[in-house]
Amino acid sequence: MQSTGFGFITQFHAMASPCEVLINSTDKRLAKKVGQAIANEAWRIEDKYSRYLSTSICAKINASNGKPVSLDEETYKLLDFARQCFLMSDGAFDITSGVLANAWTFDGSDNIPEQDKIQPLLKYIGFDQITLTANSVTLNQGMAIDFGGIGKEYAVDTSLLIAKSLTSLPVLINFGGDIAASSKLRNGNPWQVGIEHPGFVNSTSEKLPPLVVSISTGALATSGDARRFLLKDGKRYSHVLNPKTGYSIVGAPKSITVTAPNCIQAGFIATLALLQGKQAEQFLQQQDIGHWCIW
Amino acid sequence: MQLTEKIELANQPRLAKNKAKNLKSLLTAATCSLLGTTVPANGQSQAEENQWQFDTALMYYGESDRVTAVEGIIAATKEFDDEEFLSLKLTIDSLTGASANGAVAQPYVQTFARPSGKGTFAVPSGETPLDDTFKDTRLQVNASWTRPLTTDYTISTGLHASKEYDYLSLGLNASLTRDFNKKNTTVAIGFAAFYDEIEPEGGIPNPLAILPNPQTTAFDDSHRIGSSDNKTTIDVLLGVTQVINRRAIMQLNYSFSMVDGYLTDPFKIVSSVDELGVTQHQIYEKRPDSRQKHSVFWQTKYHFTSTVVDFSYRYLWDDWEINSHTFDVRYRIPLGTGYIEPHLRYYMQEAAEFYRPFINQDDVSPSYVSADYRVGEMNAYTLGFKYGMPLKNGQELSFRIEYYQQDPENPGYELPGVLQEVDLFESVEALIAQISYSF
Numbered sequence: 101m102q103s104t105g106f107g108f109i110t111q112f113h114a115m116a117s118p119c120e121v122l123i124n125s126t127d128k129r130l131a132k133k134v135g136q137a138i139a140n141e142a143w144r145i146e147d148k149y150s151r152y153l154s155t156s157i158c159a160k161i162n163a164s165n166g167k168p169v170s171l172d173e174e175t176y177k178l179l180d181f182a183r184q185c186f187l188m189s190d191g192a193f194d195i196t197s198g199v200l201a202n203a204w205t206f207d208g209s210d211n212i213p214e215q216d217k218i219q220p221l222l223k224y225i226g227f228d229q230i231t232l233t234a235n236s237v238t239l240n241q242g243m244a245i246d247f248g249g250i251g252k253e254y255a256v257d258t259s260l261l262i263a264k265s266l267t268s269l270p271v272l273i274n275f276g277g278d279i280a281a282s283s284k285l286r287n288g289n290p291w292q293v294g295i296e297h298p299g300f301v302n303s304t305s306e307k308l309p310p311l312v313v314s315i316s317t318g319a320l321a322t323s324g325d326a327r328r329f330l331l332k333d334g335k336r337y338s339h340v341l342n343p344k345t346g347y348s349i350v351g352a353p354k355s356i357t358v359t360a361p362n363c364i365q366a367g368f369i370a371t372l373a374l375l376q377g378k379q380a381e382q383f384l385q386q387q388d389i390g391h392w393c394i395w
Numbered sequence: 396m397q398l399t400e401k402i403e404l405a406n407q408p409r410l411a412k413n414k415a416k417n418l419k420s421l422l423t424a425a426t427c428s429l430l431g432t433t434v435p436a437n438g439q440s441q442a443e444e445n446q447w448q449f450d451t452a453l454m455y456y457g458e459s460d461r462v463t464a465v466e467g468i469i470a471a472t473k474e475f476d477d478e479e480f481l482s483l484k485l486t487i488d489s490l491t492g493a494s495a496n497g498a499v500a501q502p503y504v505q506t507f508a509r510p511s512g513k514g515t516f517a518v519p520s521g522e523t524p525l526d527d528t529f530k531d532t533r534l535q536v537n538a539s540w541t542r543p544l545t546t547d548y549t550i551s552t553g554l555h556a557s558k559e560y561d562y563l564s565l566g567l568n569a570s571l572t573r574d575f576n577k578k579n580t581t582v583a584i585g586f587a588a589f590y591d592e593i594e595p596e597g598g599i600p601n602p603l604a605i606l607p608n609p610q611t612t613a614f615d616d617s618h619r620i621g622s623s624d625n626k627t628t629i630d631v632l633l634g635v636t637q638v639i640n641r642r643a644i645m646q647l648n649y650s651f652s653m654v655d656g657y658l659t660d661p662f663k664i665v666s667s668v669d670e671l672g673v674t675q676h677q678i679y680e681k682r683p684d685s686r687q688k689h690s691v692f693w694q695t696k697y698h699f700t701s702t703v704v705d706f707s708y709r710y711l712w713d714d715w716e717i718n719s720h721t722f723d724v725r726y727r728i729p730l731g732t733g734y735i736e737p738h739l740r741y742y743m744q745e746a747a748e749f750y751r752p753f754i755n756q757d758d759v760s761p762s763y764v765s766a767d768y769r770v771g772e773m774n775a776y777t778l779g780f781k782y783g784m785p786l787k788n789g790q791e792l793s794f795r796i797e798y799y800q801q802d803p804e805n806p807g808y809e810l811p812g813v814l815q816e817v818d819l820f821e822s823v824e825a826l827i828a829q830i831s832y833s834f
Contacts (some may be wrong), residue, residue, distance in 0.1 A: 177429050184425040188418060362430065365422050372418075386787065387418055394827055 110135025117276025
């Protein structure tokens, strides 16, 4: 934790991202308490939902081999939210699409997989094949889930709720570019947030300046390539894959930042927009939602 | 190259149009259940803050051969920080046509003086006498301000004013609601007061006085007792709203209303007939100068998998002995990108104790009397449907069309002589059409 011009900033590492909590207060004890509570929350969610930790509920579900796995209320709600995202997006947003990583490796090379590598994986994709009840979830054999698209955003939202329960002073949470603020600064100004786009130095010769966005309340989320893409014949294959065809989305913006009342909403819309490829901007305009696209 | 372009396009999952447009509201609902909070309501991001929400409507109401009304409504709501709401509503309606003046039909042409006392009009044989001078434009303004007091209490205050050619109404109201049980139970207490003033053209007629002979063109002032009169209304409401489960919500209200002052309709008259049913003369109606109304209202909304049923029942009783029952059912069915909502309403009312379709000239003159069909016995039906279609950015356009029929009944008076040959309890049919646009 360190002191800054506006108050205190607490930094830690969670969910493979640098995380920070900003509080607009000179009360050091309060800042420490809020920062600690939020770091604990981020680590709690990482431990619970990371698919790389064998003790997580996510790993347990993925190793269930077609058998039902019992659920606590939070996990049920999160899965139910993922199910609603699947329905709202007509299957475009699907937390079961992670198995495609067996065919695609986004290492910046031109290594585009053959159709016969993708095809056999498609039968393991589709949230509609999951049986979800309030107490249990059952996946078909070979299927797996991944909270990648919503987990970090969810952690931002629950952390902000914790912050609000501890203080009414302005707090901003930033978990690797997924951001939420409880209120504008005490001087009435909005928070100024710079959103960096690492990796873009590859595609354009000059490094892009960070995008500066004002936020008073609500949330921001960014979805984009970063360093994860393939390049073949001058065409950029994004790491976002269409769950229905198993194929990479071509022509999408490199990065999309969206504002919404909650971070999880912003994250979902940003990912869904990326899935629209060339129509991403048009889709966002139709949603009448604040957004920034980098092409 | 062309082929790859095609594949790329086909490869991009496209949202069904209806889903794409409604995403924001769907997502808000989904997030609410995930985070279990009301964050979306007060945590609007900057871009969407402080915007006015408008509801506009244009309504047509047309009775066959009688009243035609056209009404325009524009309502605006603005949310400020901390769940504070300001609502403003402007209503303009215009009425034209004729309404029954209370006199009985006769098997001959009848001539009446206009309510203003200026001029006469004739009613053909066998027809219900209608006063055709009915023409007015009303302007109505309502404002309300709602804000949370503490986490559980919400207070709302409002003002009302309406003005038409011969009528002024002013009102104020306040209500307090308290949430219990994680906002699953809401208890409300409300209060309203109104002051109404009527200034009919030609003045306030002397109740129970015999109407001047329409043939006398000179206006006779002895039948008028003043130029204007007024009434006051006090309303008290108690209500409970209960969330039963994820699918059902129920509301129960009790309200008490006390009205004092001039409650008579200066334009209504009563025919005095002889033993053959022939009109001898007409008198001005007279109603008691106070009325106490009670009503209970019960409403249930039930959300099936995709449809919503909304049922309500109201029982109203008062010291004029006008007891009424209203049953109302709406059933909302998704249709294409929008919805269709059939509506059925049934209303039945008993007559006021002083209601007489006419009086016999030999009877002792009553203390109070009215032949206004609106305080008589009646059944009424409404049958219709509404079609709503969501537009871009959460806007909605809807159309409503309804058929209304009102059947006045004879509460048991014997009809002497010629009154048996005419229709004293004529049905009124009306068509209602409305277009609403919310943005």
